[in-house]
Amino acid sequence: MHKRFLGAFWFLLIVLSIHAQSPREKGLKSITQHSAEAIVGFLADDELEGREAGQHGSRLAARYIVSRLKEIGIAPLDSLGYYQPFEGYRKERQQKGRWEVDPDSIVTIKKGTHRCLSMANVLGVVPGKRQNEFVVVGAHFDHLGTDPALVNDQIYNGADDNASGVSAVLQIAKACMETGKQPLRTVIFAFWDGEEIGLLGSKYFTQTFPSIERIKGYLNFDMIGRNTDNARPEHVVYFYTASHPVFGEWLKEDIRQYGFRLQPDYRSWDKPVGGSDNASFARFEVPIIWYHTDGHPDYHQPSDHADKLNFEKLTYITKAAFLNAWNLANETDY
Template identity: 60%
Template sequence: MKIYLSVLLLSVSLLSAFAQKPIEKGLNSISERGAKAAVGFLASDALQGRGAGALGGQVASEYLASYLTALGIQSLSETYFQPFEAYSEDFKQKKRYQVNPDSIAKYKQGVHRVLNLRNVLGMIPGVNKNEYVIVGAHFDHLGMDTNLVGDQIYNGADDNASGVSAVMQIAKAFVESGVQPQRNVIFAFWDGEEDGLLGSKYFTQNCTFINQVKGYLNFDMIGRNNDEANPSYVVYFYTEANPAFGKWLKDDIKKYDLQLTPNYTPWDKPVGGSDNGSFAKAGVPIIWYHTDGHPDYHKPSDEFSKINWGKLVEITKASYLNAWNLANEKEY
């Protein structure tokens, strides 16, 4: 009898799995365990704050490339890396770095600083080879400050290991869905955001198909609570000319019972705040998840132990559903 019961339960389980829609197969692959694995590594002391151009940042980029390889997601070009240089005018004045060719030519004529950076880019090819969507987050943070007394490492668990974990899990979810998206889906991990959105600026300035990018989904700090009394709160920025973006989230929260209380913030041209700005300036419609600032912002105390894991997972699920729509809806 026990054997027959076991066989019956297994059959029911298999039938249930087969009955799942592709979108739901992907959604069910997103987990707290996956979030903790990604944030735990990226925000560990071993990576020394993932400073742009520093060893910890390079290790982070290798980790992300290895993750895409393990998923079987192809590189966007010959390798997963998009290397680039960023220049600053004077090593004393600590001016912002630039990736604009005219600025670089000017800085090379005098005293200057240079950073050697690299974005990490993978892609799942779509049925329509001429249209793209991009899901991205910056992986760099502030590195180390040996002049600090006590903790000298800016671990950046929320800023922005949390956002990187979302991109990683969304990439896995697309693979787990088992179907080819209608549009090409690029998974992007930007370098040098903390020094002036350098990675996303370089990408948009040099992207030969930027006019074919139908939408960009961005994450920057999605694992904390600005108000502990309202832990489900999240700011949902999106391009005002695309009201479907707001409807998508409202519908998915209801359909999948997501525990989120979004502040819907349509914006004519969402150019501020994070890497979304690089794409908004290029005319690409954007969606950006953000949970507002907190007392540990840009401090060594932004650590793994303070992440709201349930919230991070719910935002990742909601944004995977956004990404699915960006990749597959005919019009928005």
């Protein structure tokens, strides 16, 4: 009887401790290195052919992302489904020009010999109590495809750029569901197509979203899995909009509280309109946070493989960023 009583007592303590976890802690617990390795491993596999925008590998990546969102329980943003199709246009390839999604630019391009590329963002949503206020958490999933003229390795796998970022967004989406709590603001989880050819997916989203002024923050991930200097394995660059210094304070406090093994380079930015998809939001005055682990010799090379990533750091960044997303979605004033 005594042993049975002790067993029941410890079981009760375990149950109570689980229920005593805060929503934030429940979300944090769901983020694992194992999941990061699985997601990056799939997206950076040779079978996806470098995920070039508008090509077969990119479409496979998009379908994989949708399947993960469905598994997590994230609903599509649009009633028609998870995909946000769009087209990019460019002059005939012998002429100078770039891919465009801006309607006025497209009208001009169509007057001459031109190219058209069909792409699609993937968008999921967790409705908030305030359904007219939004937070966007995003990363691009496309990369550079293949080059059949290359000797030996012909596939630009893009493990760091940007399978690493996609893994973070998917895990944060799952963590938000694991909290068991509805956020104050509606959270959109966005996976951009066409970033490598001009930030096309995020540009299309921001120029067509009907309430861009109601987006209260954008959290971006682009290349968050490598060590630029192996002597500094905890290094991460933390860009944020300078007019919101609390973004820097959030990360400092969370590292102190949870012991994340990160050494951030805090970089406030008056107008963060360069570098990645954050630019598409910053030009509409949306406050941004962007995680990045700096460049490396395998950037935009076929050698950007999954086995070169620091998955421990990637996992710590994802955990810290989940808390950013939690604050963006729930803090009443920032």
